[in-house]
Amino acid sequence: MIAESVVQKVEFARARLRDLDSLIAQGRLGSDPYARHQLTQEFFFHLIGAAEYLAQLVNEQRSLGMRPEKVAVYKVVRALEKQAPSDPLIGPLKCLCADTRKTPLPADPYSPEALTWRAINYRNTVAHRSINPFHFVMSAGPKVAYFWLDPANTSLGHSANPVDVELASMLSLVELRCEETLGIL
Numbered sequence: 001m002i003a004e005s006v007v008q009k010v011e012f013a014r015a016r017l018r019d020l021d022s023l024i025a026q027g028r029l030g031s032d033p034y035a036r037h038q039l040t041q042e043f044f045f046h047l048i049g050a051a052e053y054l055a056q057l058v059n060e061q062r063s064l065g066m067r068p069e070k071v072a073v074y075k076v077v078r079a080l081e082k083q084a085p086s087d088p089l090i091g092p093l094k095c096l097c098a099d100t101r102k103t104p105l106p107a108d109p110y111s112p113e114a115l116t117w118r119a120i121n122y123r124n125t126v127a128h129r130s131i132n133p134f135h136f137v138m139s140a141g142p143k144v145a146y147f148w149l150d151p152a153n154t155s156l157g158h159s160a161n162p163v164d165v166e167l168a169s170m171l172s173l174v175e176l177r178c179e180e181t182l183g184i185l
Contacts, residue, residue: 001056003182009050010175016043017167024164029145030136037126040133043167044123047174051096054178058089061185073097092180095173100124105156109149112173118149119170125151134163 020039023029029036055076059066064079074097080087098117105121106114125131133151135158137144146158147166159166 001053001060003057003185006050006053006057006178006182009046009053010171010178012046013043013050013171013174016040016046017164017171020167021164024145029134029163033132036134037130037132040122041126044119045127047171048120048123050174050178054096054181055093057185058093058181062087062089074099088184089181092177092184095177105150105153109156109159110161110169115170115173118147118166119174121150121152122147 016039020029020036020043023032023035023039051073052071055071055073056068058064058076058080059068059071062080062083064076064083066075066079073093077090077093077097080090080093095112095116098113098120100117100121103117105117108114109118122133125133131151133147135146135148135154137146137158145163146161147163148154148158149156161169
């Protein structure tokens with residue numbers, strides 16, 4: 001694994017975000033469910049994939065000894081905490097992992113922890129369960145698309161931010177944490 005692979009995954013996510021922005025600009029996000037689903041799936045696949053590639057790189061460079069198929073961001077964090085509790089990689093890596101099965105959405109759905117939780121949850125929801133995370137609001141103008149805060153629990157409501165703002169925030173967060181970690185490595 002090399003650092004450029006992590007950066008490339010972030011760039012792949014950015015390209016899918018541009019494609020989604022294009023669908024929004026053309027007014028097709030609500031009317032082209034196939035393209036919307038494919039681009040959303042690819043965005044989250046690459047975005048979370050960047051964090052997973054980063055975990056692979058840290059495993060190799062810090063000689064954590066995990067087999068590649070066993071590496072996950074949270075496992076790398078745990079191994080670093082055991083090996084070197086003051087390792088500066090722990091902080092930025094912790095910001096890239098969340099256990100969406102065992103922990104609920106954080107109270108502030110726009111905090112960095114919640115954005116990470118939601119990005120991982122959306123990746124799992126869209127890619128593994130083919131669930132639509134979108135909520136469309138009809139108004140006097142064009143449809144506005146939002147994400148459900150948790151597609152598996154729509155009673156939590158939808159985000160206050162439109163989809164493009166949410167995706168850009170998630171991309172910025174992951175990119176920043178990846179850059180921080182790569183800078184330390």
